[in-house]
Each structure stands twice: as structure tokens, then as C-alpha cells.
Amino acid sequence: xxxxxxxxxxxxxxxxxxxxxxxxxxxxxxxxxxxxxxLVVGAIVEYNERVLLCRRAxxxxxxxxxxxxxxxxxxxxxxxxxxxETLEEACAHIEVSELFTLxxxxxxxxxxxxxxxxxxxxxxxxxxxxxxVALVAEHEIPxxxxxxxTNSLALRHYFDDRRAGRFGFHRCTLGPAPQPVDG
Amino acid sequence: xxxxxxxxxxxxxxxxxxxxxxxxxxxxxxxxxxxxxxLVVGAIVEYNERVLLCRRAxxxxxxxxxxxxxxxxxxxxxxxxxxxETLEEACAHIEVSELFTLxxxxxxxxxxxxxxxxxxxxxxxxxxxxxxVALVAEHEIPxxxxxxxTNSLALRHYFDDRRAGRFGFHRCTLGPAPQPVDG
Ligand SMILES: [Zn+2]
Ligand SMILES: [Zn+2]
Numbered sequence: 478x479x480x481x482x483x484x485x486x487x488x489x490x491x492x493x494x495x496x497x498x499x500x501x502x503x504x505x506x507x508x509x510x511x512x513x514x515x516l517v518v519g520a521i522v523e524y525n526e527r528v529l530l531c532r533r534a535x536x537x538x539x540x541x542x543x544x545x546x547x548x549x550x551x552x553x554x555x556x557x558x559x560x561x562e563t564l565e566e567a568c569a570h571i572e573v574s575e576l577f578t579l580x581x582x583x584x585x586x587x588x589x590x591x592x593x594x595x596x597x598x599x600x601x602x603x604x605x606x607x608x609x610v611a612l613v614a615e616h617e618i619p620x621x622x623x624x625x626x627t628n629s630l631a632l633r634h635y636f637d638d639r640r641a642g643r644f645g646f647h648r649c650t651l652g653p654a655p656q657p658v659d660g
Numbered sequence: 661x662x663x664x665x666x667x668x669x670x671x672x673x674x675x676x677x678x679x680x681x682x683x684x685x686x687x688x689x690x691x692x693x694x695x696x697x698x699l700v701v702g703a704i705v706e707y708n709e710r711v712l713l714c715r716r717a718x719x720x721x722x723x724x725x726x727x728x729x730x731x732x733x734x735x736x737x738x739x740x741x742x743x744x745e746t747l748e749e750a751c752a753h754i755e756v757s758e759l760f761t762l763x764x765x766x767x768x769x770x771x772x773x774x775x776x777x778x779x780x781x782x783x784x785x786x787x788x789x790x791x792x793v794a795l796v797a798e799h800e801i802p803x804x805x806x807x808x809x810t811n812s813l814a815l816r817h818y819f820d821d822r823r824a825g826r827f828g829f830h831r832c833t834l835g836p837a838p839q840p841v842d843g
Pocket of ligand 1: 481482483484485486503504505506507508
């Protein structure tokens with residue numbers, strides 16, 4: 478952020494009066510421009526013991542598989558956001574049930590909420606952001622081709638809980654991905 | 661938002677290519693300026709059957725009582741945010757335990773996460789944003805002087821669950837407050 482979005486004046490980076498952290502502050506109109514973490518909302522969509530996965534047609538992670546999920550929009554609830562993303566990416570209508578995982582990803586300023594959900598009817602298809610969409614059984618999950626660690630974490634909890642016969646709620650934190658180490 | 665925060669050019673309000681909703685878009689540098697819901701994180705801090713409330717020294721709702729809570733900051737987890745807000749507003753160190761409520765407030769583009777927590781030690785005091793801080797028993801809760809409906813909702817669930825001997829997780833949605841109707 479270089480300029481004030483209200484008056485186009487260059488912004489400063491300083492601690493505003495009464496605050497504890499530096500912010501982008503406009504010296505012309507006094508606006509403080511806060512930047513806060515974003516919510517990503519998605520769903521584990523269940524149908525006959527299978528779950529819905531989408532192969533990404535867009536970056537990042539083009540070609541990799543993901544749960545339907547995306548940035549929450551203004552004016553919707555978290556569950557409505559998960560249903561909207563599923564409709565957009567998998568052309569599928571769902572009934573959202575319980576919140577299943579909350580995953581903090583502080584190094585990229587995101588919080589991921591993944592709900593359990595049920596496919597309504599049996600129709601799905603690739604939306605604009607997907608190359609293909611599939612209902613897959615546990616043994617068919619492409620663990621090495623999942624796009625995001627938040628997805629693998631949620632899916633591992635999901636299958637563990639299903640085997641245990643009881644779905645809980647899981648709160649976890651993901652740090653930066655381990656980097657490959659040379660020699 | 662009137663101007664691009666990257667290049668100071670006036671922004672347009674239109675649906676970007678490949679998107680479904682109108683956004684603030686810069687015709688000069690092509691930046692799409694997304695605006696997303698904000699997370700509010702807070703805690704019901706328990707100590708000897710009492711909970712910690714702060715009387716607000718700032719607007720909105722100056723003079724009314726609130727749970728320690730505020731906007732989540734970049735770089736922290738949801739639980740760390742709840743602990744930070746409690747330290748700032750009530751000068752109290754807490755151990756955060758379970759997520760207790762997720763309250764969607766879509767008409768103001770907020771999601772409130774309230775955790776259960778335990779006071780570490782027994783010290784607390786009014787922070788800069790509080791007029792006073794108190795540990796109150798259920799029968800002392802100033803229900804008519806609570807600052808926010810998210811707080812009353814969380815506290816009602818909390819005391820209900822405590823009476824029932826089992827704390828659950830509660831997901832709820834709050835719409836706009838009912839307006840007083842003239843005769
Ligand atoms: Zn300005
Ligand atoms: Zn621009």
C-alpha cells in the first residue's frame with residue numbers, strides 16, 4: 478500500500494495515536510488503513526462414503542486437487558461462503574452441516590474454516606476454476622497431488638474421525654512449509 | 661475506496677474478468693482491490709466461577725460492558741489474538757482453551773470467534789481501552805448494559821452449558837438488530 482484509497486495522498490507507515498502496531502496512515506485525511514487476516518471457507522462434501530475434490534484450473538497450484546474452498550465474501554455467512562464456493566468450483570449444491578476444522582495459517586494471514594456437508598442430489602461438474610471434479614473414496618485420495626496442506630490436514634482428520642465413528646471439531650495451526658534441504 | 665492504493669489512479673467499480681462480483685479495479689495498474697469480512701476474536705475468561713468483563717472507554721458503545729475482544733491482526737493465530745486482546749483491554753494473562761462460539765454477522769461483514777479461557781494468576785486491571793475491569797458471577801452480569809449482541813449470545817450459551825455440565829461449540833448468525841417501532 479503506497480497511497481491513501483480515500484484521498485490518493487501517499488501513506489505513512491507508523492503507529493497511530495492510541496494504537497500498538499504500525500499501520501498505513503494518511504497524513505492528509507487521517508485515515509488509518511487496517512489490514513487484517515482473511516477467511517477461507519470450504520467444505521468436505523460427502524456422498525455415499527466419497528468426498529468431492531476439484532482439480533484446479535487456476536494458479537496457485539494449477540493441476541492439483543483441492544476441496545471446494547475460497548475467500549469468504551462480504552455479506553455472507555461462513556457456511557454460505559462454503560456453499561457458494563462449492564457451487565462455483567464444482568457446480569454442486571450442498572447442505573452444510575457442522576464446522577469441522579479451523580486452521581490458523583498466521584504466516585500468510587489466513588484462517589481456514591472447513592465444514593462437513595452433504596451433496597444435494599448427485600450432480601456436479603467442473604466450474605470455471607476447475608479442470609475436473611470427482612467423488613473419491615478414501616483409498617483414491619491423491620495425497621501427493623493435493624494443492625494445499627490445509628486440505629490434507631482436514632481430510633486426514635475427516636477419515637480418522639469417520640473410522641472412529643465420531644466427527645469432532647479440530648483446531649490446528651500450520652506454520653511455513655518445510656523447505657527441501659540440499660546435501 | 662476511491663483511489664488505487666498502489667498507483668493513486670481513481671478506481672472503477674466493475675466485475676473483473678473471470679470474477680462473479682463487482683470489485684474496485686484500477687484501470688491503470690490492473691490491481692483488483694478485494695474487501696473481505698473481518699475476524700473479531702475474544703474470550704470468556706473464567707476464574708472461580710466468574711467471568712472477566714471490561715467496561716469500554718472507547719466508542720462504539722462507550723461505557724457499556726464487553727468481553728475482551730477485538731479485530732484479529734495479521735501474523736497471529738485466532739487464539740493468540742484472543743489472548744492479545746485480553747492483555748490489552750484487561751491487563752490479564754490467559755490460557756486459551758476451546759473455541760466456544762462462531763457468530764456470523766454478515767450485515768456488518770464480521771465473524772466473531774469467542775474462546776473459553778482461564779485467567780493465569782489472578783491479576784487484571786483496566787487497559788487503555790477500558791474504564792474498569794471486573795470478575796463477575798452469573799447473577800451479576802449486566803445484561804442490559806452489554807455492549808454487543810455477540811457478547812450476550814456467547815454468555816447465554818456459556819451459562820446454559822455450565823448449568824448443563826458440558827461445554828459445546830455454538831455456531832450462530834446474527835442479523836441486523838431489531839429497530840424500535842413507533843406507536
Ligand atoms: Zn487520505
Ligand atoms: Zn493502480
